[in-house]
Amino acid sequence: MTRYLIGVMTLLLLVGCGTQIAVSGKEREEYLGRIKPYGARWVKEGMTREGRKVDWVACGGGAKLGNGFMDLIKPESWETYYSERERHTQKLWACMHAKGYEYRNPAHAGLPDQCDAHCLYP
Numbered sequence: 310m311t312r313y314l315i316g317v318m319t320l321l322l323l324v325g326c327g328t329q330i331a332v333s334g335k336e337r338e339e340y341l342g343r344i345k346p347y348g349a350r351w352v353k354e355g356m357t358r359e360g361r362k363v364d365w366v367a368c369g370g371g372a373k374l375g376n377g378f379m380d381l382i383k384p385e386s387w388e389t390y391y392s393e394r395e396r397h398t399q400k401l402w403a404c405m406h407a408k409g410y411e412y413r414n415p416a417h418a419g420l421p422d423q424c425d426a427h428c429l430y431p
Contacts, residue, residue: 345424348374351410352427368404369397
């Protein structure tokens with residue numbers, strides 16, 4: 310009886326995992342077109358994609374314009390992970406600001422996405 314109950318519960322959990330609504334077609338293309346990697350949201354006058362990537366990686370960002378944090382450590386605990394990630398992010402922001410870059414915010418709370426053509430999505 311216990312095996313049967315565990316089997317039914319497992320089956321219900323697995324069935325629930327496949328119930329999310331998939332966005333496809335034009336809606337999906339539009340959504341994916343709006344997503345910018347974290348590093349692509351840093352802009353400055355006269356920059357190029359290549360120059361920004363060099364500066365981004367030199368500041369500790371990832372080669373694909375991600376945060377780069379997971380490339381540096383393997384988390385030991387959640388407390389260590391979050392505090393180290395926050396420290397890394399602050400260092401990354403300070404370095405990019407020192408190089409003259411400004412961060413463009415994504416859309417939130419009814420505000421439009423600040424990342425326009427200047428973001429030079431890779």
